[in-house]
Amino acid sequence: MKAFKVLVVDDEIIVAKALSRAFASRGHSVAIAHTGEEGVDKWQEFSPQVVLLDVVMPGLTGPQVIEEYKRRSTTDEQLSPAQIILMTAHSGIKGREAAMELGAHDFIQKPFENIFELVERVETLLGKAEQI
Amino acid sequence: MDSEQEANQLKKSQPKVLFVDDEESILAAARRLFRGKPIEVLTASSPHEALKLLEKEDCWVIISDYRMPEMTGTELLEQVKKKSPQVSRLMLTGFLELPIVHEAVNRASVFRFITKPWDETDLLLGVETAIQHSGRQRTNAHLIHEISAQNRKLEEFTQNLETEVLNRTQGIDESKKMAEGKQRLVRDLTGFVKNLSIVNNVPALYEVIYNELRKFSGVSVPCYMLVLDGNEGGKLYWIQSRTLHERYIKSVPKQFHSLSVRTSSAEDRRWWIEQTKKECHELVAIPVRTREAHASMPAAVLFAEHSLESAQLTEFLDRITERLQPVSIVLDNILLREQLVAATRQWEATFNGFNDPIAVVDQNERVIRANSSFFKEGVQATEPTSNLVRSVNNKTFRLNSYPINNESDEHGQVLRVVNHYMDVSNERELYMRLVQSEKLAAVGLLAGNIAHELNNPLSGIIALAQILQKELPATDPHTTDLAETEKAAFRCQLIIKNLLNFSEPSNDNIELINVNEVVESTMPLLKTALRMQSLHTYYEEGLGTVKFQTSQLQQVIFNLINNACQAMNDGGVLTIKTWKQGSHICISITDTGPGIPDEIQSQIFEPFFTTKGEGAGTGLGLSVSKNIIEKFGGLLKLNSTVGQGTTFTIMLPSGRLN
Numbered sequence: 001m002k003a004f005k006v007l008v009v010d011d012e013i014i015v016a017k018a019l020s021r022a023f024a025s026r027g028h029s030v031a032i033a034h035t036g037e038e039g040v041d042k043w044q045e046f047s048p049q050v051v052l053l054d055v056v057m058p059g060l061t062g063p064q065v066i067e068e069y070k071r072r073s074t075t076d077e078q079l080s081p082a083q084i085i086l087m088t089a090h091s092g093i094k095g096r097e098a099a100m101e102l103g104a105h106d107f108i109q110k111p112f113e114n115i116f117e118l119v120e121r122v123e124t125l126l127g128k129a130e131q132i
Numbered sequence: 133m134d135s136e137q138e139a140n141q142l143k144k145s146q147p148k149v150l151f152v153d154d155e156e157s158i159l160a161a162a163r164r165l166f167r168g169k170p171i172e173v174l175t176a177s178s179p180h181e182a183l184k185l186l187e188k189e190d191c192w193v194i195i196s197d198y199r200m201p202e203m204t205g206t207e208l209l210e211q212v213k214k215k216s217p218q219v220s221r222l223m224l225t226g227f228l229e230l231p232i233v234h235e236a237v238n239r240a241s242v243f244r245f246i247t248k249p250w251d252e253t254d255l256l257l258g259v260e261t262a263i264q265h266s267g268r269q270r271t272n273a274h275l276i277h278e279i280s281a282q283n284r285k286l287e288e289f290t291q292n293l294e295t296e297v298l299n300r301t302q303g304i305d306e307s308k309k310m311a312e313g314k315q316r317l318v319r320d321l322t323g324f325v326k327n328l329s330i331v332n333n334v335p336a337l338y339e340v341i342y343n344e345l346r347k348f349s350g351v352s353v354p355c356y357m358l359v360l361d362g363n364e365g366g367k368l369y370w371i372q373s374r375t376l377h378e379r380y381i382k383s384v385p386k387q388f389h390s391l392s393v394r395t396s397s398a399e400d401r402r403w404w405i406e407q408t409k410k411e412c413h414e415l416v417a418i419p420v421r422t423r424e425a426h427a428s429m430p431a432a433v434l435f436a437e438h439s440l441e442s443a444q445l446t447e448f449l450d451r452i453t454e455r456l457q458p459v460s461i462v463l464d465n466i467l468l469r470e471q472l473v474a475a476t477r478q479w480e481a482t483f484n485g486f487n488d489p490i491a492v493v494d495q496n497e498r499v500i501r502a503n504s505s506f507f508k509e510g511v512q513a514t515e516p517t518s519n520l521v522r523s524v525n526n527k528t529f530r531l532n533s534y535p536i537n538n539e540s541d542e543h544g545q546v547l548r549v550v551n552h553y554m555d556v557s558n559e560r561e562l563y564m565r566l567v568q569s570e571k572l573a574a575v576g577l578l579a580g581n582i583a584h585e586l587n588n589p590l591s592g593i594i595a596l597a598q599i600l601q602k603e604l605p606a607t608d609p610h611t612t613d614l615a616e617t618e619k620a621a622f623r624c625q626l627i628i629k630n631l632l633n634f635s636e637p638s639n640d641n642i643e644l645i646n647v648n649e650v651v652e653s654t655m656p657l658l659k660t661a662l663r664m665q666s667l668h669t670y671y672e673e674g675l676g677t678v679k680f681q682t683s684q685l686q687q688v689i690f691n692l693i694n695n696a697c698q699a700m701n702d703g704g705v706l707t708i709k710t711w712k713q714g715s716h717i718c719i720s721i722t723d724t725g726p727g728i729p730d731e732i733q734s735q736i737f738e739p740f741f742t743t744k745g746e747g748a749g750t751g752l753g754l755s756v757s758k759n760i761i762e763k764f765g766g767l768l769k770l771n772s773t774v775g776q777g778t779t780f781t782i783m784l785p786s787g788r789l790n
Contacts, residue, residue, distance in 0.1 A: 012588040012589055012591075012592055013592075014589055014592030014593060014595075014596060015588060015589070015591050015592035015595065016592075017592070017596065018591075018592050018595030018596040018598075018599055019595065021596070021599045021603075022595065022598075022599050025599065025602065025603065056584075110587055110588070110591055111587045111588075111590055111591035111594065111625050112591050112594065112595055113594075114598060115594070115595035115598045115599060116598065116602070
């Protein structure tokens, strides 16, 4: 399984930390941002392949970050194309719909039941994406 | 000849002596004899001549021969005795025959007999004696006449006197009668007025009038009385078979509104017959006026059926009319009093008919008058500090005071005030409940937000615990601690999840849910509530599912368990059972609290009904729970015994999504 670059954008420090360590333990490289703006900056810097985006954040929200990504895609400041996974409180079909609506590719329901399962899911997602 | 004339004659003339003989020679001899004597001699040759003479002349003495051709001396003297008894009667006779003498004495009461031929001395003496006798008789007769005359006069006088006395007596009698009559009338009238004065209602008034007029004969039924109501109708009173009858007449003909006495017309009589079912000959209508100056119709009308002649009728009317004034006064008073009583009653009924307590108070907050609601509610009449007043049975009233403006004292201070108490207990309760439920809703929202907020760090704690557990070697003693940390965090998440489910309004869909799971998931939310109680649970396995909304079912179960816990303040036993019954799945929640009395069992499902104090409960729980259950085709049943406890049973149809 390939290693990829993950950007975690979440204002909850312990969540960001946990996610980071989980991904790192699987051999991926992780960048962390605690705000939307920081997230955009890091995205530019880090060029991740997958972005885990929290929805509610001070400053730019998750969806706003996605918008910025879209806006920039037609300019020279475009951000690296990445699987955007929204971390949302909604569950099930609604969660997916909501995520899609906001421009993400998928969603993860918060709270996480098992962090490692989550990591595996992301890996699967990325694997699929790569195959396409 | 009257006495005076007679007296004169006696003085003036000589006594006349009449000789009656058919023999002229005797007559001549008589004339010769008495020539020169103070005696006038008259002669007659026959009895008839003698009688004729006697009619003309006033003779004292008559001397008659016995044997005469027409009649005997006796017969003549008998007639003279009859006609002129004052003439002394002598008889001349040739021979004294005893039978003749007897006869003469008996029949003619002859005074003396003179034999023929006579002895002159004898004759003279005889005549003289006879004259004297006659004189005496004349005097007697005169006296008798006089006496008679005087007697007659006396009699006359006496009679006149008697007549006078009689007249005078009659006069006195009459005036006495008149006076008595007047007295009687006055007594009658006074008696009538006295009877009137104790009358205080219309039927009694009518009876007094009736009895008074009954004294007047010629009137068949003394009277009927029609009391007019001031509009179209009136009440008719009459007495029949000694009982008083009354009847309301809707429409009285206008002619009886007249203010003057009216004798009946044919139309009147027709109406009368219709009303009374009686024929009447004549009818007279007598108005009883009211004392109101500008009245357009009388207060009452007296009707009298009669067959009186006009003179009697006039008398009758006079009698009635002189009694009308006191009647009018009494009737006025009665009607006025009736109106007053009716008005007072009406006002009191209105006043007492207000549901709200009302009191009229004076400047010192003393209650002058209050309606029945005021006393029933036991409102405090003291000066309230706020305008909310408590009542005896714990209701809340808002007090509004209205001054009575047209009665102020000299300083312009209002003397009396009307206090109106509006029951706002419900309002206040409603308000409190509304506030409470709003609070709850707000809390609900807040809870939702908080839950979301909590989830975040919790995720982190769980994730990190999981990671650390992976990174540490399995033998590391910290791994167990980390495992505990993870579990604890999970529990938090569960609570939060349940809380979110509970507080979010129907976010989830109607689905087939497992009852046991739902019940179990609700329990953690009630850990604090359950802390004092012992909990026994009996969940039947394999119950299947029900068609419901998870959050809603949780809400119901939460509410019921919460109520049960609150009912058992200081510990008790809470029993929760689930089981299958026919096509229903049942959940029962039983507490060992004080139970619910029969009389309020039906009320507890009503919105806002609560036995908890102000602000403690919203009273919404049970009514909402019942609504939710019924919405999904289920039933909420209550079973409770005071002193033992309460069981609520939810029965839900086992479900299959269509």
